[in-house]
Amino acid sequence: MRRRHMNKKIYDMANDIVTDFSKTEEQELSRKEVEKYEAAFQKRLRTRESEAAGRGKCRNKSIKRGRSLKMAVCAASAVIVIGIAASSSEVHAALEQLQWTIGNALGLQEDLADYKEVVNTTAMDGGYAVTLHEVVVTESEVWVNVTVRREDGQPLDISAISPIASIKVNGRRVLAGGGGGLKYLDEEQTIVGIEMCYNCENVDLVGKTAIDISFRQLDIWENIKGKWDFSFTADASALMKDTRHIALNRTFTLPNGVTVTLDEFTSNDLEQRINFSADDKDASRYDMKVIARDESGKEYPFYMNYFGGGSTRKGYMRLLGDMLPEAAGQVEMTFYVVAMPEQSGKMSNDFRQLGESFLVDFGQMPEAAE
Incomplete structure (x- = not known):
């Protein structure tokens, strides 16, 4: 199962979908x-x-x-x-x-x-x-x-x-x-x-x-x-039964002192994601991503897609692009963060690596539940 590659035409959206067009930029698509x-x-x-x-x-x-x-x-x-x-x-x-x-x-x-x-x-x-x-x-x-x-x-x-x-x-x-x-x-x-x-x-x-x-x-x-x-x-x-899990259990400390744990990698026919948890709701002050690299050097980006800042303090990063194959072998994962904008609302892409990279053995991925 393979997804299409990322499009260069990006529309940033917030809350109930607010487009990034200003009045002076408004125009019909050709x-x-x-x-x-x-x-x-x-x-x-x-x-x-x-x-x-x-x-x-x-x-x-x-x-x-x-x-x-x-x-x-x-x-x-x-x-x-x-x-x-x-x-x-x-x-x-x-x-x-x-x-x-x-x-x-x-x-x-x-x-x-x-x-x-x-x-x-x-x-x-x-x-x-x-x-x-x-x-x-x-x-x-x-x-x-x-x-x-x-x-x-x-x-x-x-x-x-x-x-x-x-x-x-x-x-x-x-x-x-x-x-x-x-x-x-x-x-x-x-x-x-x-x-x-x-x-x-x-x-x-x-x-x-x-x-x-x-x-x-x-x-x-x-x-x-x-x-x-x-x-x-x-x-x-049915989908949850056919979902595979790999425990990660990797902990990182954000610049504001909040601890974030990458709990597990999951994979099914719909999506691949990395589930994480935080010890404080202020983890929401940072955008996060994980870049996975297979043995050939190909990169697979997981971007933060959801964080419940209330009682759960759990979230996930979803893979965008081609799915990691089950036969990927040893996969290197690296965690990156960037501070969320305080006022402008414009997302920054100036991610910085946090902590050390780590290896995940896809050869140890268990079979889906029977």
């Missing part, structure tokens, strides 16, 4: 740019300690971050182009038949058939059609791929599209910070494909679980409002 970048990006999303309750958002004290990751290109044969004059019923039917799998969206070679729930349901409101295609859940995350289209078939401004969702698990609303990526799925730029990952704090999704996802806003300017609701069941049991 066709050349669309073809070059495919309007794909992996969003880095930071949920702040307080959110405006009046806007219907959860209060969230966790921090979620990631780096830009180019999503896989949809094969031309998999994309259905819908005519401008299509009726609402035609839009509904065509969107549900769109063969854009969650595996396509995440840039995986396989479609996660053993782990996903196929929903393929369309909700329409306010002149916009939203289709929830497929879902994969881990023990605490909900991964979805969604398409958005105007009912009148007119083109969409991809720079403004940013669906904001609330999530209920077994009828209870949960804190769910999230991030993801999007791109056009047709040449006419009328269909936007979106993949999102929502981290549901203090929730266990192992076992049959009823999940509700509600979108009330589709753009960052709050101009596209409505009700796009979806309900389905999912179970993380």
Whole structure:
């Protein structure tokens, strides 16, 4: 299983997806740019300690971050182009038949058939059609791929599209910070494909679980409002059973004195990550990453994607790019940190190595649980 390489076109995002465009920089994407970048990006999303309750958002004290990751290109044969004059019923039917799998969206070679729930349901409101295609859940995350289209078939401004969702698990609303990526799925730029990952704090999704996802806003300017609701069941049991673990147990001290422990490396068909824990919530003052190097010198970057600064003080760094093969042999891992911005909000890439590198023997990776 191999993911596509990182895209140079990065859109920094914070909280409920705030783009990095200023008024003077605002411009339409050219066709050349669309073809070059495919309007794909992996969003880095930071949920702040307080959110405006009046806007219907959860209060969230966790921090979620990631780096830009180019999503896989949809094969031309998999994309259905819908005519401008299509009726609402035609839009509904065509969107549900769109063969854009969650595996396509995440840039995986396989479609996660053993782990996903196929929903393929369309909700329409306010002149916009939203289709929830497929879902994969881990023990605490909900991964979805969604398409958005105007009912009148007119083109969409991809720079403004940013669906904001609330999530209920077994009828209870949960804190769910999230991030993801999007791109056009047709040449006419009328269909936007979106993949999102929502981290549901203090929730266990192992076992049959009823999940509700509600979108009330589709753009960052709050101009596209409505009700796009979806309900389905999912179970993380199979994916978690097939997840492999390697204990790391490596401890580092941040410049502010907080201790961070890299607990374990995990690998499954969906993702590879490094789970970590901290002895204080002030670990959130630093961005972190781990660079793994195989025996040939190839690098595999794990970027901090989530840190729950409350009672758990746990987080993880997710691999972006090609997955580390199980036959990687001896893998060298190096831990890097950089201080979070105090005021500007602009993320720094001036990472510095912390502590010594260490070796991980992939030959000792245990088999997945039977």
